[in-house]
Structure formats: structure tokens, C-alpha cells
Amino acid sequence: MKLDLIFTGVGGQGVVVLSDIFCEAALLEGFDVAKAEIHGMAQRGGSISAHVRIGDKVLSPLIETGKSDIIVGFEILETARALPMLKAKGTVLVNTKYIPPNSITQGNAKPVKPEALISLIKEKALHVHEIDGIGIAQKLGNLLVVNTVLLGAVSALPENPLKQDSFKQAIASRLKEKYINLNLQAFELGRESVLLS
Amino acid sequence: MASKIAVDKPGSFMLLNGDEAVARGAVEAGIKVAAAYPGTPSTEILEAIAEVAKPLGIYAEWSVNEIVSMAVVAGASMAGVRSIVSMKHVGLNVAADAAMTLAYTGVLGGLVIAVCDDPAMHSSQNEQDTRYFSVHSNIPLLDAGSPQEAYEMTREAFEISEKLNLPIIVRLTTRVAHGKARVKIGEFLKLARKAEFDKDGSKWVMVPSNAMRQHRILKGRLAEAGKLVNSSKHNVLDDNHKTIGIIGSGIGYYHAKSILDSEKFSWLKLGFVYPFPHELVRKFASKLEKIIVVEELRPYIEDNLRGLDVEVLGKQKLKLEEIGEFTPDTIRAALSEIGLCAEVQLPENLGLPIRPPVLCPGCPHRAFYYALNTVNQFVSCNPQKCVGCDICELACSWEKEQVFNPSKSRIRAVRLDQILNMTITCRDCKNAPCIVACPEDALSQSTETGAITVDADKCDGCGWCIEACEYGAVTLHPTTRKAIICDTCNGEPKCVEICPEGALSFLGRTTDKIVTGDIGCYTLGFVPPVNTVQTCLCMGAGISQAAGMAHAGVKDKVFAVIGDSTFFHGGMPGLLNIAYNKANVCVVILDNRIVAMTGHQPTPGSGKNAMGDDAKMMKLDEISKSLGIEQVKIVDPYDVDGTRQTIQEILDYNGPSVIISERPCPLKIPKNPAREITEKCNACGVCVTSFGCPAISLTSERAEIDATLCVGCGVCEALCPFNAIRSTE
Numbered sequence: 006m007k008l009d010l011i012f013t014g015v016g017g018q019g020v021v022v023l024s025d026i027f028c029e030a031a032l033l034e035g036f037d038v039a040k041a042e043i044h045g046m047a048q049r050g051g052s053i054s055a056h057v058r059i060g061d062k063v064l065s066p067l068i069e070t071g072k073s074d075i076i077v078g079f080e081i082l083e084t085a086r087a088l089p090m091l092k093a094k095g096t097v098l099v100n101t102k103y104i105p106p107n108s109i110t111q112g113n114a115k116p117v118k119p120e121a122l123i124s125l126i127k128e129k130a131l132h133v134h135e136i137d138g139i140g141i142a143q144k145l146g147n148l149l150v151v152n153t154v155l156l157g158a159v160s161a162l163p164e165n166p167l168k169q170d171s172f173k174q175a176i177a178s179r180l181k182e183k184y185i186n187l188n189l190q191a192f193e194l195g196r197e198s199v200l201l202s
Numbered sequence: 203m204a205s206k207i208a209v210d211k212p213g214s215f216m217l218l219n220g221d222e223a224v225a226r227g228a229v230e231a232g233i234k235v236a237a238a239y240p241g242t243p244s245t246e247i248l249e250a251i252a253e254v255a256k257p258l259g260i261y262a263e264w265s266v267n268e269i270v271s272m273a274v275v276a277g278a279s280m281a282g283v284r285s286i287v288s289m290k291h292v293g294l295n296v297a298a299d300a301a302m303t304l305a306y307t308g309v310l311g312g313l314v315i316a317v318c319d320d321p322a323m324h325s326s327q328n329e330q331d332t333r334y335f336s337v338h339s340n341i342p343l344l345d346a347g348s349p350q351e352a353y354e355m356t357r358e359a360f361e362i363s364e365k366l367n368l369p370i371i372v373r374l375t376t377r378v379a380h381g382k383a384r385v386k387i388g389e390f391l392k393l394a395r396k397a398e399f400d401k402d403g404s405k406w407v408m409v410p411s412n413a414m415r416q417h418r419i420l421k422g423r424l425a426e427a428g429k430l431v432n433s434s435k436h437n438v439l440d441d442n443h444k445t446i447g448i449i450g451s452g453i454g455y456y457h458a459k460s461i462l463d464s465e466k467f468s469w470l471k472l473g474f475v476y477p478f479p480h481e482l483v484r485k486f487a488s489k490l491e492k493i494i495v496v497e498e499l500r501p502y503i504e505d506n507l508r509g510l511d512v513e514v515l516g517k518q519k520l521k522l523e524e525i526g527e528f529t530p531d532t533i534r535a536a537l538s539e540i541g542l543c544a545e546v547q548l549p550e551n552l553g554l555p556i557r558p559p560v561l562c563p564g565c566p567h568r569a570f571y572y573a574l575n576t577v578n579q580f581v582s583c584n585p586q587k588c589v590g591c592d593i594c595e596l597a598c599s600w601e602k603e604q605v606f607n608p609s610k611s612r613i614r615a616v617r618l619d620q621i622l623n624m625t626i627t628c629r630d631c632k633n634a635p636c637i638v639a640c641p642e643d644a645l646s647q648s649t650e651t652g653a654i655t656v657d658a659d660k661c662d663g664c665g666w667c668i669e670a671c672e673y674g675a676v677t678l679h680p681t682t683r684k685a686i687i688c689d690t691c692n693g694e695p696k697c698v699e700i701c702p703e704g705a706l707s708f709l710g711r712t713t714d715k716i717v718t719g720d721i722g723c724y725t726l727g728f729v730p731p732v733n734t735v736q737t738c739l740c741m742g743a744g745i746s747q748a749a750g751m752a753h754a755g756v757k758d759k760v761f762a763v764i765g766d767s768t769f770f771h772g773g774m775p776g777l778l779n780i781a782y783n784k785a786n787v788c789v790v791i792l793d794n795r796i797v798a799m800t801g802h803q804p805t806p807g808s809g810k811n812a813m814g815d816d817a818k819m820m821k822l823d824e825i826s827k828s829l830g831i832e833q834v835k836i837v838d839p840y841d842v843d844g845t846r847q848t849i850q851e852i853l854d855y856n857g858p859s860v861i862i863s864e865r866p867c868p869l870k871i872p873k874n875p876a877r878e879i880t881e882k883c884n885a886c887g888v889c890v891t892s893f894g895c896p897a898i899s900l901t902s903e904r905a906e907i908d909a910t911l912c913v914g915c916g917v918c919e920a921l922c923p924f925n926a927i928r929s930t931e
Contacts, residue, residue, distance in 0.1 A: 089549035114555035
């Protein structure tokens with residue numbers, strides 16, 4: 006068994022934390038795990054992505070171009086940016102949130118339409134799951150749980166070899182006590198958003 | 203999270219990044235002292251140790267800089283206990299003075315120097331290869347290629363250090379330090395060490411006579427190390443009896459192993475790389491026809507293979523560059539050229555807009571830069587370009603009164619001599635003499651832009667303002683007989699736009715100021731639209747670069763911006779120097795009370811230390827004054843008007859000065875209510891294209907604020923010219 010995933014988004018959205026929890030869940034089930042991430046120049050607002058590889062034995066933490074099984078995108082433009090990493094007939098899970106980059110707001114790049122990016126994603130991937138993470142998080146009254154919604158969605162993908170319980174255990178070990186229940190609810194709603202679609 | 207490095211379950215697995223793995227190795231090895239200055243990607247080493255320090259009886263500190271931390275652990279080692287110091291590659295330059303001679307004195311308690319190199323400069327200013335620092339300093343080096351190795355090497359490095367009486371470097375690269383992986387941990391050593399210093403040892407006193415002896419001793423210790431490397435468990439020979447062998451160190455080795463068919467080659471993974479294991483490598487090479495060397499940055503291993511009777515393929519003959527980092531893609535591209543693997547898949551260029559790193563929403567640095575950028579704006583003319591065509595006058599009168607009549611213009615073209623022309627407009631002086639002179643109180647100045655406006659109802663055309671203006675920028679309107687003064691067309695002067703010779707410019711952005719930068723979040727002030735920071739060399743250099751420019755005689759006022767932690771680290775000698783040598787430089791200390799860029803570590807100004815205890819809170823104004831600066835001002839950068847006024851005062855002051863811009867990093871304090879755009883917005887764009895807050899975007903009709911990004915700093919609300927921004931509460 007092996008599974009390669011790219012988690013991508015904008016700094017501050019929780020890409021690092023979410024990919025950590027995924028790795029912890031894999032570790033609980035005895036998989037070898039390697040993950041690469043970059044803590045870049047900016048604390049917030051830059052592109053950020055994490056490579057996650059799980060399997061019986063993992064040597065390099067970096068995924069080759071065109072070989073990722075799944076892309077988990079927190080933001081539409083960053084999801085599109087990661088597409089060259091996706092294997093043929095791969096799966097993309099995308100949070101339908103668009104954050105215009107500085108290059109566009111400052112007029113140094115041509116504006117892009119989020120709808121056009123979604124079309125591009127659908128053109129390059131076999132399975133695309135659009136998740137309204139913010140809408141779901143709003144229902145729970147806390148915008149900070151968007152990434153847990155996405156984790157729930159990942160857990161519902163057919164490619165995912167990990168058990169729900171492992172994710173829940175990993176969430177519980179990573180978060181403060183008072184946020185655990187809220188995040189477990191977010192996880193469930195994320196799962197449903199894929200299972201019911 | 204990091205507290206798991208204290209978990210006492212030998213043989214279990216945990217998910218650790220390379221930094222945490224180093225911390226775990228050090229804690230298991232029984233360290234008593236740990237010291238560091240934060241620096242990506244090494245920061246999490248001390249962070250992880252500090253988190254578990256107290257219960258384990260360890261002392262951990264954020265030192266003010268790397269050479270201080272190096273000397274702290276040198277002292278701990280001289281007292282006989284084990285200690286670790288950690289830093290990024292460029293931090294080792296700062297600590298080099300201590301490290302070079304520490305190799306001479308040697309150590310008593312095991313001492314490990316953990317150094318994180320940053321190939322590809324994910325967050326650095328250069329790509330040093332620390333293996334060459336080992337060659338330079340004679341300090342043995344272990345090179346980790348995974349978190350597991352980082353853990354094992356660190357733990358063993360303490361044994362090696364005490365065996366050889368030398369400090370040992372454990373080197374990581376960014377992908378190892380910030381990559382997480384499954385790590386199998388071991389048990390805590392129970393050391394019963396008492397801290398004692400042997401006062402009689404002349405080996406600690408590095409005067410020439412003693413140092414000569416110690417240099418000879420060092421060479422002897424290195425010869426000992428040279429024997430260890432050939433049998434080290436960190437140098438792993440995997441002989442598959444093939445004709446092609448692959449030698450690698452660091453993470454590149456694992457990239458290569460993951461893309462090649464492992465069975466078809468013989469492999470040698472070098473971990474203990476300095477001194478170089480010549481004997482082991484000769485043995486490996488003896489059965490081979492060809493060796494491929496996979497190592498990031500400099501050709502250290504490759505250079506050590508010279509003289510072997512085998513073909514060596516590395517930096518010279520393969521596309522394994524010295525620049526940047528290796529990925530499985532780059533290695534595949536290089537090795538497929540000689541037919542060792544399938545071709546690399548090139549990433550398709552989707553033509554998407556880049557997302558450059560920016561200052562965060564609510565960042566006080568942005569607010570300060572905005573004030574610095576917008577102070578004292580006026581239209582200036584370059585006489586070398588002005589041809590005296592007077593089109594600016596026509597443009598002005600048309601813009602203001604819809605007539606083409608130079609006598610109704612706010613800008614005046616004048617002839618300096620027969621061949622030299624220029625124009626004159628209002629300079630927006632501070633404490634403007636025209637305003638003071640007006641007996642009717644008809645003139646007023648905008649605190650926002652500095653522009654002076656005339657109240658036509660009050661003006662009686664007496665002309666005192668014309669007398670008062672040194673520049674001759676005020677005139678009397680030919681028909682109304684009221685004073686007329688340039689109002690800069692609300693920041694978009696028509697004359698500048700229309701001048702066919704490009705002779706006019708709107709000064710007051712960074713064009714009349716030089717701004718040297720330093721290392722920290724605030725370096726991002728070079729990104730549009732802020733465009734303020736113009737240099738970045740190394741920690742603390744900005745102040746002295748500014749002084750150098752001022753002494754060289756640049757005509758513009760020089761500002762040096764530096765963060766509070768960088769100031770404590772390397773800025774204080776520079777400040778003392780400009781006070782002593784009287785440089786006309788304004789040092790701006792951007793004080794957010796934290797080391798923000800590396801993930802919010804405390805500074806000497808935070809009032810907390812690494813282990814979370816209360817600490818004396820050092821005051822930047824007192825330090826500045828005690829270093830000899832007489833002009834020390836404190837501003838709140840969110841108060842843009844007040845900040846502009848202070849900057850204006852400093853622009854008029856000749857001599858060394860300090861402005862302290864005080865606001866905590868917004869990521870560490872509770873958010874205020876988000877701001878929202880009201881119907882008054884006319885999409886003028888000041889908040890986006892001039893201020894540049896990433897939480898605000900612009901359509902052709904109006905601006906929009908993303909409530910998930912806004913932290914409620916309220917600066918946009920204050921600077922919106924149309925009062926079109928308000929709090930959501």
C-alpha cells in the first residue's frame with residue numbers, strides 16, 4: 006500500500022496542522038510516514054503546500070511531478086497550481102474559497118475567475134469534490150474549523166486507507182480539550198459532504 | 203505537540219520533524235544546557251527542548267544571538283555537562299569566531315552544534331554548505347538525511363564529542379528539518395554529572411603559546427576522528443556487487459534511492475562526512491567502474507574522490523547543480539540523461555498568477571511603511587529634463603478651472619538661466635510659513651497628505667503668504683484675487699501625468715528617502731505596493747549600510763528599518779557606531795515584541811524567556827539613549843498621522859536618531875471586529891493599491907474586505923479618503 010497526497014492552500018489556512026493530523030492518523034495504523042513542508046518567508050498569505058506520503062516504507066518525503074494520488078486544496082488558485090503534481094485520473098478535493106493573490110490585487114497579473122479555475126481542475130482530474138468548507142464551518146459557528154471539515158472530506162474518499170477512529174484520535178491528541186467536540190462535528194459534516202454528493 | 207519529545211517509551215514510534223528529532227536525541231543524551239537564536243529552519247530544535255526543559259532539569263535559553271549561544275554552551279561544556287546549540291547556516295557565521303577557537307580548546311562535556319542549511323533558500327539570504335565550515339574549522343560533522351538520522355546522529359554525537367574532546371556539528375537541511383517522518387526513539391540516559399570547572403586548565407586560555415599547543419592537539423584529535431569515520435554506523439555500505447555505485451549524503455540520497463531500481467546499483471550513504479572516510483570510499487570504489495555522487499550544494503564528496511581509479515559523475519558531468527535543492531524530479535532529470543531511469547515528467551505551465559509572500563493583514567510594519575511612504579508629498583521638477591514648454595501650467599488651469607490660462611495655474615514654470623528651466627509648486631512644508639503668516643486664518647494643511655488648502659471665503663488677497671513662501675509657490679488668482687496653492691490633485695497631480703518630457707515627478711514615496719532593511723518579516727516591505735525596503739544583507743547590517751551611504755554623501759535622508767529582535771541580535775553595535783561617528787541616519791526599530799517570522803519566540807523585550815518564566819523587559823528607548831542617541835521618538839504605527847508627523851520632524855533633523863514603532867504582532871493578540879466597506883466607497887483604491895492590505899481586494903465598483911482575513915486593525919478605516927470603511931460592530 007502507498008498513498009501520496011498534496012495538501013495546499015494559503016498561509017494561515019491550516020495546511021500544516023491538517024497534514025500533520027493526517028500523518029498522525031497514519032502513524033497510529035502502523036504506516037511509515039514522511040512529509041515535506043515549507044515554512045516560508047510569510048507567516049500569512051503566501052502559497053503553502055505539504056507533501057504527505059504514507060506506505061509500508063517511504064524513503065523520500067517529496068512526491069514527483071504527476072504522481073500524487075490526491076490533492077487536498079484549501080483555496081481554489083492554490084489547488085489549480087498543484088495540478089501538475091496530480092497523477093492521470095487523480096482525485097481533487099477543493100474548498101471553494103478564492104483568495105486573490107497580491108500579484109492580481111496590485112495589477113501585476115491578469116485577474117482569474119474562480120469558476121475558470123474550477124473548470125481547469127475538472128479538466129485535469131478524474132474525480133473532483135467541491136467542498137463549501139466555510140459554509141459548513143459557519144453552520145457550526147466557528148470559521149476556524151474549515152480545515153477539520155476538509156479532513157472529514159478526505160476521510161470519506163475511496164482512496165483513503167485510514168479508519169475514521171484514527172483520524173478522531175489524531176484530532177483529539179492535537180487539539181485543546183474544549184475544541185475537540187466542535188472539531189469532531191466538523192469532521193462528520195465534512196465526511197457527509199463527500200458521501201452525500 | 204513538541205512535549206512528546208519527553209515521552210519515556212523506548213522503542214516506540216512518533217511523528218517528528220528533523221528539528222524535534224535533534225531535540226529528542228539531545229534530551230535522551232542527557233543535556234543540561236541548550237541555547238539558540240531563532241532562525242528558519244532550525245528554530246524548532248530549541249523550541250522543543252524549552253518546552254520540556256523544566257521537568258527534565260534542563261536549562262534552555264533564547265540567546266540574543268548565535269555567538270552568545272555558542273559561548274553559553276562552551277561554558278556549560280567547560281563545566282562538564284552536556285549541551286547543545288542550534289542555529290541556521292548563516293547563524294554559524296555569527297558564531298564562527300567562538301566556534302573556530304572552541305575546536306582548539308576542545309570540550310569537556312559533550313557539545314553538539316546543530317546547524318540547518320537552507321538549499322533553495324526557502325527562507326534565507328544565501329545557500330551556504332556547512333560541510334565546508336567543518337573543513338575550515340576542523341570540527342567533525344554528521345550530515346542527516348532524515349528525521350530518524352537526525353535523532354540517531356545527535357544522540358551519538360554526544361558520545362563522539364566526549365570521546366574526541368571536540369564539538370561535533372550535526373547538519374540538517376530544510377527538507378530534513380521541516381520534513382516530518384516516523385522516528386523510532388530510545389531511552390533516556392541517566393547521567394550523574396556535577397557542574398564543576400577546573401580552574402587550573404591552561405587549555406581554556408587561548409593566548410598564542412597555549413593555542414599553538416592546542417592546534418597540534420586538535421590535529422591529533424582529528425586524526426582520531428579520521429579512524430572513526432570509516433567504521434561509523436552512519437556511513438552505510440549497501441554492496442549489491444554492481445559496476446555502478448551511488449554515493450550520497452543528506453536527503454538527496456533518499457530521493458535517488460526512491461526513483462532508481464535499488465537492486466541494480468551498489469550504494470554508499472555517507473552520514474559522518476568530516477573527516478572524510480577515505481578508506482571506506484576506496485573499498486567501495488575498488489569494485490566499481492563508475493560512481494555517481496548525489497549531494498546538494500557544493501561538490502564536497504566529489505572533490506574527495508579525486509585520484510580514485512574510477513569514473514566519477516557528479517556536479518561536473520551531470521545536471522546535479524550546486525544551486526538550489528534536489529527533488530526527486532531534479533535527480534530523475536539528471537539520471538535519465540545517462541539512461542539510469544525513465545524520463546522526468548515536466549510540470550505543465552498553467553500560466554497561473556503567482557502568490558508572493560506579503561505582510562499579514564493588520565501588520566504594524568505595513569502601517570509604518572505607509573506613513574513613511576506618504577509623508578511630505580509634492581510635485582518636483584527635474585531641470586535637466588524640463589524644456590520650459592509650459593504644458594504643465596495649461597494642464598493645471600484646465601484641471602482646476604477648465605480654461606487654458608497659465609496665470610490660473612498652481613504650478614509655475616520658470617527659467618533659471620538661458621538654457622535651464624524648472625517648475626515650482628507647493629512643498630507642503632511642516633509648520634508651513636504661509637499658514638503662520640496668514641492674518642485671516644484662511645490657510646490649512648491636511649494631516650493626511652500635507653496639502654495646503656485656501657479658504658476662499660476667508661482669504662482677502664493680502665499676499666502675506668506669498669511673502670512667506672521661500673519657494674515662491676503661492677500666487678494670486680488674476681480675477682478672484684485670492685491665493686492659489688497646489689493641492690496635488692488629491693494625490694494624482696495632472697501636471698505630472700501630462701508632462702511630455704517626464705520632467706515632473708510626485709515625490710514623497712520612497713524616491714526622496716533611502717530605506718535600508720534587515721532580516722525579518724519587515725523585509726517583506728520590498729513587495730509591491732509597499733516598495734519601501736531597498737536592501738537586505740544580513741542580521742544587523744541595515745544600520746551600518748545606512749551609515750555608509752550617509753558618510754558617502756547621498757543627498758537623500760537614510761532610514762534603517764530593523765525589527766526589535768534583530769536590533770537586540772546585531773543592531774546595537776551599529777547604533778552605537780552611528781552615535782559615535784555621527785551619521786545622519788534614522789534607525790526605525792519596528793517593535794512587535796516578538797520574533798514573528800520564525801514563529802513567535804520571545805525576545806529580551808517580551809518580558810518572557812524561552813522556558814516561559816517572567817524576564818526583565820528591556821526598553822528600546824532606554825537602550826537607544828544609553829547608546830548615545832539624543833533624538834529618540836516612539837510612535838504607534840496604527841496612528842498614521844502621528845507617525846507621519848514624527849517622520850517629518852526626523853526628516854528635518856540632521857544627525858543620528860531613532861524612531862521606535864510600537865505595536866504587537868497581530869497574530870499573537872485577539873482580533874478586533876472586522877472592518878467592512880460602506881456604500882460611500884468609490885473604488886479609489888487607496889486601501890489596496892497604496893496601502894496594500896491583503897484582506898482587501900478591489901473591483902471596478904468598490905473595495906471588498908474578506909472578513910476571514912481581516913484582524914480589525916482599523917488602519918484602512920483611518921486612511922480611507924471617503925470615510926467608506928467602518929467596523930462591523
